[in-house]
Amino acid sequence: MSFHDGAAHFGPLTLEADVVIVGSGAGGSVTAAVLAEAGKRVIVLEEGRHVPQAEYGKLTPSQQMRAMWRDAGLTFAIGVGDSPMINVMMGKCVGGSSALTGGVCFRTPGHVLKTWREERGLPMFTEEHLAPFFEEVEQAVHVEEVPAHLRSRSTVLFNEGATKLGHAFKPIRRNTHGCEGNSKCNFGCPKAAKRSVDLSWLPRATAKGAQVWTHCLVERVTHQDGRANGVVGRLLNGDDGGPGTSFTVYAKRVVLAAGAYHTPLLAQASGLGRTSGQVGKNLTLHPAFRVMARFDEQVEGWRGALQSMYSDDWEHDGITMTSMFLPPGVLAATMPGIGPRHVARARQMAQLGVFGGMVHDEGGGVVRRSPGREPLVTYELHRKDKAAVPRLMRLMADIWFAAGAKEVFLPVLGLGGVTPDRLRTLDLEHVKGRDLECSSQHPLGTTRMGSAKETSVVDPYGECWELPGCTIVDGSVVPTSLGVNPQLTIMTMALRIARHLAQA
Amino acid sequence: MNRHLRAFAEALFSTEAGPPPAARIDWLMVEMDDYLLRAGPAARFIFGLSLWVVTLLSPVFIRRLPTLASLDVPERIDALTRMEESFASAPVLAVKAFLCVVYYEHPDVQREVGHVGHATFPMELKS
Numbered sequence: 001m002s003f004h005d006g007a008a009h010f011g012p013l014t015l016e017a018d019v020v021i022v023g024s025g026a027g028g029s030v031t032a033a034v035l036a037e038a039g040k041r042v043i044v045l046e047e048g049r050h051v052p053q054a055e056y057g058k059l060t061p062s063q064q065m066r067a068m069w070r071d072a073g074l075t076f077a078i079g080v081g082d083s084p085m086i087n088v089m090m091g092k093c094v095g096g097s098s099a100l101t102g103g104v105c106f107r108t109p110g111h112v113l114k115t116w117r118e119e120r121g122l123p124m125f126t127e128e129h130l131a132p133f134f135e136e137v138e139q140a141v142h143v144e145e146v147p148a149h150l151r152s153r154s155t156v157l158f159n160e161g162a163t164k165l166g167h168a169f170k171p172i173r174r175n176t177h178g179c180e181g182n183s184k185c186n187f188g189c190p191k192a193a194k195r196s197v198d199l200s201w202l203p204r205a206t207a208k209g210a211q212v213w214t215h216c217l218v219e220r221v222t223h224q225d226g227r228a229n230g231v232v233g234r235l236l237n238g239d240d241g242g243p244g245t246s247f248t249v250y251a252k253r254v255v256l257a258a259g260a261y262h263t264p265l266l267a268q269a270s271g272l273g274r275t276s277g278q279v280g281k282n283l284t285l286h287p288a289f290r291v292m293a294r295f296d297e298q299v300e301g302w303r304g305a306l307q308s309m310y311s312d313d314w315e316h317d318g319i320t321m322t323s324m325f326l327p328p329g330v331l332a333a334t335m336p337g338i339g340p341r342h343v344a345r346a347r348q349m350a351q352l353g354v355f356g357g358m359v360h361d362e363g364g365g366v367v368r369r370s371p372g373r374e375p376l377v378t379y380e381l382h383r384k385d386k387a388a389v390p391r392l393m394r395l396m397a398d399i400w401f402a403a404g405a406k407e408v409f410l411p412v413l414g415l416g417g418v419t420p421d422r423l424r425t426l427d428l429e430h431v432k433g434r435d436l437e438c439s440s441q442h443p444l445g446t447t448r449m450g451s452a453k454e455t456s457v458v459d460p461y462g463e464c465w466e467l468p469g470c471t472i473v474d475g476s477v478v479p480t481s482l483g484v485n486p487q488l489t490i491m492t493m494a495l496r497i498a499r500h501l502a503q504a
Numbered sequence: 505m506n507r508h509l510r511a512f513a514e515a516l517f518s519t520e521a522g523p524p525p526a527a528r529i530d531w532l533m534v535e536m537d538d539y540l541l542r543a544g545p546a547a548r549f550i551f552g553l554s555l556w557v558v559t560l561l562s563p564v565f566i567r568r569l570p571t572l573a574s575l576d577v578p579e580r581i582d583a584l585t586r587m588e589e590s591f592a593s594a595p596v597l598a599v600k601a602f603l604c605v606v607y608y609e610h611p612d613v614q615r616e617v618g619h620v621g622h623a624t625f626p627m628e629l630k631s
């Protein structure tokens with residue numbers, strides 16, 4: 001059997017492998033598959049549970065959040081200065097955040113790679129060098145363009161408004177196969193159409209003998225004679241599923257893939273980062289904002305693909321817009337009022353359209369250890385990024401009005417519905433950061449890759465400068481913010497590193 | 505906490521005909537308990553603090569004391585509405601958001617709002 005539940009194991013546990021991988025998300029699963037297929041004995045340790053697709057496909061959004069999202073979706077970065085509190089979402093389950101994505105797939109943009117080459121000292125990151133890795137990943141997770149017939153009415157309306165104003169929107173590519181447009185990608189695809197890593201890369205690993213241990217909280221990397229030789233942690237078999245008995249895994253290579261919030265914690269706990277001082281720093285988030293609109297017609301934006309169109313027309317302003325939709329409770333939560341006024345508004349949810357915009361941020365976040373399990377994360381929105389927010393709100397509101405919306409709901413706490421006349425009088429440029437409703441699904445950069453141990457945490461093949469034998473393959477090594485959704489970049493970087501390790 | 509959360513929920517989801525059926529609020533309270541259990545200490549703290557502030561502060565907006573739960577439903581609606589529209593809206597919005605995320609998944613509520621998108625299969629979550 002490939003899946004083992006640490007919560008069901010009694011007493012201490014000691015295992016041995018060629019490679020131990022911490023985290024079964026986008027980076028960890030790709031690495032597990034490549035190394036298992038190369039004949040290595042691989043053990044994957046995952047803090048969360050294994051919820052098979054047949055089960056998660058049947059959960060309601062809030063049930064799925066409780067089962068598969070870290071802290072049931074309530075993880076935050078605390079805004080510093082004039083910055084909002086940001087709800088940073090991530091997975092804690094087999095498949096990690098990959099199991100929660102909207103499936104959106106972008107290759108790393110050329111201008112971002114140029115920055116990596118010219119400013120981060122990574123000359124090897126050319127489009128030509130990465131192309132075969134991207135192709136392999138795209139094939140493995142079945143990246144395809146969302147066909148026009150799967151667009152939701154919400155997206156169609158927004159696109160119509162944009163076209164009237166002369167803006168171009170393009171079809172999105174996603175890792176799907178057989179999508180029926182259930183609009184439930186973030187909350188467990190009922191048809192297994194989304195090819196997240198739990199359904200694509202990880203089964204390849206287990207087919208070649210990799211073991212996946214769930215409910216295993218890794219606490220530290222161990223080392224001997226200056227080289228990583230395993231990990232220690234605790235099985236989540238204690239009271240109420242908390243940490244219980246200890247475990248040790250001895251391995252020739254340790255791979256960290258715990259994500260950009262938790263890999264730096266492990267690195268710090270293992271004594272890394274003293275040379276560069278960069279562990280936990282440089283967190284970028286792609287702060288995201290949604291703008292909703294109410295129409296007279298029934299939009300029923302939940303019919304169709306969750307995400308199907310985007311525009312990078314405003315990339316020079318640091319803005320990317322992507323279609324999206326929200327579960328009913330989140331739609332209702334943004335409706336103003338209490339009692340009959342609120343309920344009457346909520347009953348109009350079928351008339352709502354939703355579109356999202358995210359900021360290609362400069363980064364200003366820090367992940368620190370806290371007394372509890374979760375890190376203390378602070379984030380300061382750069383002045384340039386803050387300036388992009390009112391622009392994004394006005395652009396999206398104008399597009400919705402051009403599409404015929406009667407009122408829009410901006411991501412400003414307590415603002416309520418806004419008509420075209422009211423929009424003109426609103427001083428959005430001076431809304432306080434703390435009054436913005438902001439979320440993030442893309443934490444990156446907290447153990448960044450670079451060419452020198454003084455300024456980065458890992459080398460161009462993900463190996464920790466300070467600890468040979470320990471490699472990092474997740475979103476935390478991404479050297480800068482991307483401006484586009486990151487899963488393809490993370491999987492591609494992990495594939496490139498894993499191939500290198502397989503040959504070593 | 506349950507009593508105060510219930511008092512908030514009854515007001516929030518009231519229609520002209522009054523609060524929703526008691527059984528629905530019972531269901532909501534059970535689901536909220538489960539949610540909070542899984543939400544982690546930081547989120548539990550923020551939620552608890554927000555509810556506490558709303559419970560004590562919202563009656564002041566209609567010049568009443570001592571707690572939200574001690575008011576009748578129309579008064580609660582009035583108190584919460586005023587607080588939501590005030591400078592102190594943040595805790596009301598936090599509790600409201602949390603309650604909405606769960607409440608609107610109830611099959612009867614989904615029918616009432618005409619939402620047929622996210623199938624509701626009442627399932628037991630394992631551990």
Ligand SMILES: Cc1cc2nc3c(=O)[nH]c(=O)nc-3n(C[C@H](O)[C@H](O)[C@H](O)COP(=O)(O)OP(=O)(O)OC[C@H]3O[C@@H](n4cnc5c(N)ncnc54)[C@H](O)[C@@H]3O)c2cc1C
Pocket residue numbers: 022023024025026027028045046047048089090091092093094095096097098099100101102103104105106186216217218219257258259260262263266441442443473474475476485486487488490
């Ligand atoms: C709601 C949502 C929607 C998204 N949509 C998209 C999208 O459409 N397109 C896109 O490109 N990207 C999307 N993303 C982002 C994408 O999913 C992530 O960038 C990517 O999965 C990150 O990969 P990772 O390997 O860094 O970490 P993760 O995939 O988060 O995996 C980390 C894993 O490590 C485990 N772990 C952490 N600490 C420990 C420990 N100490 N011991 C053991 N295990 C541990 C975690 O439980 C987790 O399972 C979305 C993310 C979210 C949350």
